[in-house]
Amino acid sequence: MAEILLEALGIYKGYGRIPVLKNVSLTIERGESHVVIGPNGAGKSTLFKVLTGELYPSAGGVFFEGKDVTRTPAWQRAQRGFGRTFQVARVFQHMSARENMLIAVETAERSRGAWIPPWRLAPTSALEARVAELLEDVGLADRAATVASELAYGDRKRLELGMTLALQPSLLLLDEPTAGMSQSERKASVDLIARVTRRHGISLLLTEHDMGVVFGLATRLTVLHYGEVIASGEPDAVREDARVREVYLGHE
């Protein structure tokens, strides 16, 4: 059995009196692409927030590379190798794609303990090269100078993904990476995600609605229903699972 990268044990989380996650546990092994699915309100986003450190669970623990990170603030998780994108792409709207990427690269440098003089106006050529390379990676080289707010939605999502890759994460957490995309864009971004994760040997956790995307990427599926894991395993196995068919695919 491969090494466990991220492990969540008995997560409970509720807003006020309403419980959202009830005793949720899941593991992500190095190299796998783990997709969490579930109908709206199943608690996918909340689970996602707990794993990334945006929220802390009311009970249970999160372990990364064997270390307890349950209450580690998000920025420290990011420095340890979490890479996270948002359902609605979040980038620095008033900066060009290049500047966005530069921020990510410089932050990554700092996280690695490199000293960047606060007063340095322009990045070193090394960083410049890295920025260019990343933009190339996500296919935005030709839009480097475009201000983020003027980028097409799909491009913005890819920019965000690229910025996350700049951190050279060991685990990539994508919240509905293709939400709001056209079919063709979906296809493209699935390929992109598959490519980069494979190239850099990045493990993947994502929540998704679109079944095409799910079965295109997943090496393991976890099904969340009303805040509980009702099935987890090989995609095909899950697909055959009676309860899943009943509660989940029934909804399709």
Add this chain to the structure above:
Amino acid sequence: MTHITRRDFLISGAALAAAGALPTAWAQQRGPLRIGLITPLSGPQEFIGSYVKNGAEIAVDQINKAGGVLGRQLALVTRDDKANPAAGVAAARELLTDGVNLHIGVISSTVTLALGPVMQQDNGVLLTTGAGTEKMNHENYTPNVFRIGDSPDARARGQARLMAQRYPNVTRWTGLIPDHEYGRTTWAIFVDGLLEFYPALAGKKPEVLDPVLMPYGVSDFRNSITLAMRQSADGCFNSTYGGDAITMFQQARGFGLVQRYKILVDAANEFLIARGMKSAVPPMWTGMHYYPEANKGNPMSDRFIADYTAKTKDAEPMGWAAEAHSAIYALARAIEKGKSAESKAVIQNLKGLTWDTVTGPRTLRPEDNQAIKDTELVFIEPANTEKGYQVTQYVKVDGRSVIFPPSPGKAMTFRKP
């Protein structure tokens, strides 16, 4: 109010024009002799500034009608010091480099203290018309700054002396003292006076209680009033001022505080409290820069009141108006005496100058630039007049009998109980 303000605006506009238009040298020689009037024309202290302005303008008009000084007319160059040191220094330095070396006005202590070094460095002269700080002729004495009115020691010791004379049996004293430097100083001086004059004049040793410290600039004095209610004193010295004083006495009425004292003496509110509270004013002695009734028959005073009433429809100006008036006359006399408006000569001739004012003759003490004048006190009582109050007694205490000897450069020292 509106039309006065517009008129002020026009006047100062003209002054500005005069200041700007005339090339300095020429102005110095033939044009009007310009005198800087630096005083608050905005912010909370504008109220005081308005009296200073009117008083000075009246004096200038009077002197100009009489042919001016050394044949030259006087012109005021007015500046707003916002009762703020930065604005005051900026105004003073502007006027000084513009050739205006003689200044009056400034009633804020901090501005006065801030202008001391400026006047010294840039060879100017300043006559303050009501700044209360004792530091100006002690720790922070400079030969260029004069006070032509009451010094805090003359004022508060004069009040203590009067108390010892009039009320020999009132020997338990307390104070209602705002918790700032000026308040503490006036109390210390008043106590010093009690300790000197009760034994000397009443043959009794006064008993001085801890004063009740009052907050300032607040809406509620009831807690402090309650503390005062816990004391049993016969005499009370009030140093709270203006709006605070009115708020305090108004709230004290509900407690019946003032009735507990046989006598209440107020440091410097003149008619502020009386005008504010009308028939609700507590009966009190209060210190005045100038009380017209007390100076009836002094032609200068009578004429001042006539002109002031004509100018403002107000027959009972606050003392600052008289101070400004006296300051202008002091400058005029000193210039005439030395036949020169140069600072050096003016300072020389101000020192030791005796000149006539609305309060009678005053003398500027050469050692510390402090005027010696009589301390004027009035006793105010509620009355069913249309003003709601009336003055039932007034006295002048001889300034020489109460003022401390000069000690420029040294801090004041007081008798302690």
Add this chain to the structure above:
Amino acid sequence: MMPAEARAARNRFLATLLCVVVAGAIFPSVANRGLVFIAGLLWINVVFGLAFNLLFATGGILSFGQAMFYAVGAYAASVLSLRLPELPFLWALLVSGLAGAGLAVVAGTVALRRSEGVYFAVLTLAFGELLHIVITKSTLLGRNDGLNGIRRPVIDIGMLHLDFSAGDAFYYFILVVCAFLVGVLWMVTHGAFGRALLAIRQEAQRAEFLGMPVQRYRLIAFAISGAITAVAGALAAPWLQIVTPDLARWSNSTNPILFTLLGGSGFFWGPAAGAAILSVVFYTTRTLAGIADLATGGMLLVVVLSLPGGVLGLLNAVRQRATRRHSGTEAADG
């Protein structure tokens, strides 16, 4: 921003700064000393405003307590010059800066728990009032009377012996130090740290998930602003030769905000322009008895309502329209 552009931007800034300094340097020879005094205050106010705008425009933090840093600096310099006259003034400046930074860290750690807009403003305002009370109650700081008789310094650096105690010599010292501080602020704003702050301002959560310690960065920005403001205050003390507790009050905290909004927060030089305009306004209204409050208030309202981009924003718009019309006519001609 390509390195070439970076260099261009830096040179543009240095050129502007040079012009300002030169103008400032020749000013005393053409203006009366009242104006020179006001100009001295103006340079200090320029720093006061720019340090605020580092927080506001770059950091997205609205501080309503800048006066406390100004006051801490002014009082630190005053106490040092009165109690330890032998301490070189440059050291006094340094200590003042550190005091400002220290205070900023203390106040910031509390206030940044509510860093969103007006909450932070109110909390910082409260801290300013607290400091004001502390000053009025402490004898070392001269209570309500403040501290006066603060002498202007004589500075010895190695061979160099500079006497600023006489006349207006200290004006030039203010000018130089302020130019230096403006330079520092420009670097902080446009350098890597400024970039990070700007990113945080635009999308704090994204920045956080990139691994930025967002709150720490905000605190650092607050400390830098506090330190620089305090040094500005320390320069004001010997220039005024008196410091009073009012320096710490919220009425003083409004000043840098006025400068910034008046000049235009979107421009690095905005607060400087605003400070200059306000000085001119106050100088020209200094004799308007009775209506100074109305005039100031009215003018502010007009600016806030009709010039959200500030005066520089207006000029910018005008220039752009001009160029557009120009190119338009060219097109017509061609």
Add this chain to the structure above:
Amino acid sequence: MGLAEWATTLVNAMTWAMATFLVAAGLTLIFGILHILNFSHGGFFMIGAYVAFTLLTRLGGANSFSAYLLAACAAAVVVALLGALVDRVILQRLRRVEDAYVLIATYALLLVCEGGTKLIWGLGYQSLQPPSPFEGAVVVGNFAVPAFSLFVIGAGLAVFAGLEWLLGRTAAGRLIRAVAMDPWTARLLGVNVTRVFAMTVVAGFALAGLAGGLLLANQSLSPELASVFIIQAFGVIIVGGMGSVRGAFLGAMLLGLIESVGSYILPDLPGLLFFAALAVILLWRPQGLLGRERGT
């Protein structure tokens, strides 16, 4: 201290508290809905006081209780109209801009209030004695309470009760609370948010005017009055939790007690404990007693 002293201290505390609450109520109401810290609130409180003063001195009846109340209501109406004007001309235009602009706009408005007051009513100090039923003292056993203190306390409680009813029990109140919770959703549900905002501003200003009228006999009247209450009112709403009327009520009573007890145990440092308490509370609960924690 003895029972009588405790009682006096308590009455003083409540008087301070209710007077401050009267001023703070409108401030915190407007903040709660529009997230505007209205620096000019003190200015309009002052204008309310001047309006009531002018009515009572010109039309007479200065010492009749009903006339006093009527004048206060008139002041509330006048200032409410000014509020409507301010909302129309200034605040509505600043809905979309950053807090700083609104803050400065209200500060500028404060200057205008002060300047205007000086022009209209002059620079001098004035005051009005309480209506005859509330002059003098009420003697209870061995200690006397100023009758006007009781009036101030009563007025404060009444206004608090009124607001509680208005916000809790009426349709308008429900609307206002809905908008306060989440203007976006409210707009989605077809609530005319702009109107609710305007209503709130008018109500807040009316409260300022009412406070001015009710507290007319509490302190002296001069252009300085604008700034007299503002810091303690800020203190009260910060402690209580910005935007919460109940919080302001609690905060006022807490700080009032601290102020009173403080003046008893630290007579040489009047007012210091108020700020000390403010500092401690800020360190302990920056969001205030009833303030909503900031959402993550």
